[in-house]
Amino acid sequence: MTVTPQKTGTTPEFPTSLGTSTPTQINLLGQDLAQDLMGKISFGELAYWLVAMRRPTPGQLRVFESVLVALADHGFTPTAIAARLTYLSAPDSIQGAMAAGLLGGGSRFLGVTEDCGQFLAATLAAHDGDLPDDDAGWDAMALDAIRTQRAAGKFVPGLGHPNHKDGDPRTPVLIGIAEEEDLRGPHLRLFEAIGRMSETALGRRLPLNGAGVCGAALADAGLPTDLLRGFALLARAAGLLGQIAEEKRNPIANDIYMTVDRNAVYVDPSQSA
Numbered sequence: 001m002t003v004t005p006q007k008t009g010t011t012p013e014f015p016t017s018l019g020t021s022t023p024t025q026i027n028l029l030g031q032d033l034a035q036d037l038m039g040k041i042s043f044g045e046l047a048y049w050l051v052a053m054r055r056p057t058p059g060q061l062r063v064f065e066s067v068l069v070a071l072a073d074h075g076f077t078p079t080a081i082a083a084r085l086t087y088l089s090a091p092d093s094i095q096g097a098m099a100a101g102l103l104g105g106g107s108r109f110l111g112v113t114e115d116c117g118q119f120l121a122a123t124l125a126a127h128d129g130d131l132p133d134d135d136a137g138w139d140a141m142a143l144d145a146i147r148t149q150r151a152a153g154k155f156v157p158g159l160g161h162p163n164h165k166d167g168d169p170r171t172p173v174l175i176g177i178a179e180e181e182d183l184r185g186p187h188l189r190l191f192e193a194i195g196r197m198s199e200t201a202l203g204r205r206l207p208l209n210g211a212g213v214c215g216a217a218l219a220d221a222g223l224p225t226d227l228l229r230g231f232a233l234l235a236r237a238a239g240l241l242g243q244i245a246e247e248k249r250n251p252i253a254n255d256i257y258m259t260v261d262r263n264a265v266y267v268d269p270s271q272s273a
Contacts (some may be wrong), residue, residue, distance in 0.1 A: 017053060029053075044068060047234060051227060059181030060221045064231075066177050067214045070170045071110065071232050073239030079104040080243045081256065087244050088253035094244060101240040110211060111132050116158035116227035117215030119149070120187045121225045131186055135193065142193035146201040153215075158191060158212020159198055170210035178217050185220035187215070 019028045026033040031050055037046065044065040048056040051144050056064060073080070085103030090096050104112055121180050123145045124131070132138045175192065178184040189209060199205035215228050223231070247253055 004238070047231075048223070051230075052223060056221070059183050062181055063174075063183050063217050063221045064177055064223075066174055067218055067231065067239075068235040069231065070174060070210055071113065071235035071239075073236075073242060077109055079109055079236060079240065081253075083240045083243050084247045084253040085257060087247055088251070088257065097244050098237065098240050099113060102233050102237065102244070105229065105236060110232040110236055111229050112157050112209065112211035113215040113218070113232040114227075116188065116191070116212035117219045117225040117228045119145075119157045120190050120216055121219055123190060124186050132189075133207065135196075138189050138193035139197050142190060143197045143201055146192070146197060150201070156194060156198075158209055158215065159194065160206040161209040164207055167207045168210045168213070171213045172207045174210070174213050174217050178220060183217070183220050187216040187219040191216040198273065224233055 012157040017029070019026070019033075023028065031037050041049075042065070045056060045061055047068075048061065082104050083097045086100035087094070087097035095098050107115060123141070126246070127141060132141060146156050175184065175188060178188055193212060195206070195208040208214060211232065214232070215225070218228050218231060219225050
């Protein structure tokens with residue numbers, strides 16, 4: 001059921017392509033929310049649609065939801081610890097604990113998804129001529145991109161992981177899913193080449209991390225690279241809610257707090273490095 005916008009005479013209008021409501025109806029994306037969407041589309045499909053202003057293809061939806069699963073939780077990361085400690089301090093404010101965790105999504109955790117997607121997109125946009133059609137061509141582009149980034153004193157987003165030194169288990173799986181859905185596009189191919197050429201460019205082979213491959217996959221799935229961090233935060237919101245639920249069942253935040261607090265040692269500022 002398509003909802004037709006209604007004119008309101010001289011009343012000021014505030015245009016939106018998202019949600020509106022009347023006393024009897026809630027409209028979202030030009031659809032009747034209750035009749036057209038509830039029970040008929042997944043949350044992942046809705047999230048994609050809300051940003052892209054189009055429904056994803058089945059392949060795009062599978063890749064997108066795989067990314068959400070990949071980024072939902074990664075153990076006791078700073079985002080999870082921040083959420084748990086905030087909940088310890090303010091158990092009356094789940095929203096505060098969730099917000100604390102989400103605010104920790106930056107250049108080292110979660111934000112790499114967007115940083116990598118934008119880096120790959122910029123590299124592709126700056127390339128003259130047709131894109132490569134074989135691994136050798138992608139490798140040459142990747143090598144140049146890595147060296148240019150390092151010459152500027154910057155890290156290559158998506159390269160390396162503090163824990164998965166020998167390879168992030170999410171990376172090959174997501175690339176495989178994209179391949180199955182015919183969505184292994186230029187962003188992923190360039191990212192894979194960056195992984196292959198890291199040793200040549202940097203002197204040591206670094207793994208492609210999961211957050212980075214998620215950024216490449218989302219870009220190839222047709223999502224705007226300047227909003228990719230939002231999708232990472234969307235995924236992590238589910239994980240943080242799980243962390244808070246577990247904190248209620250089996251609390252550890254007080255132990256974290258007490259361990260740090262009781263082992264704090266005063267250091268004279270004149271003697272500190």
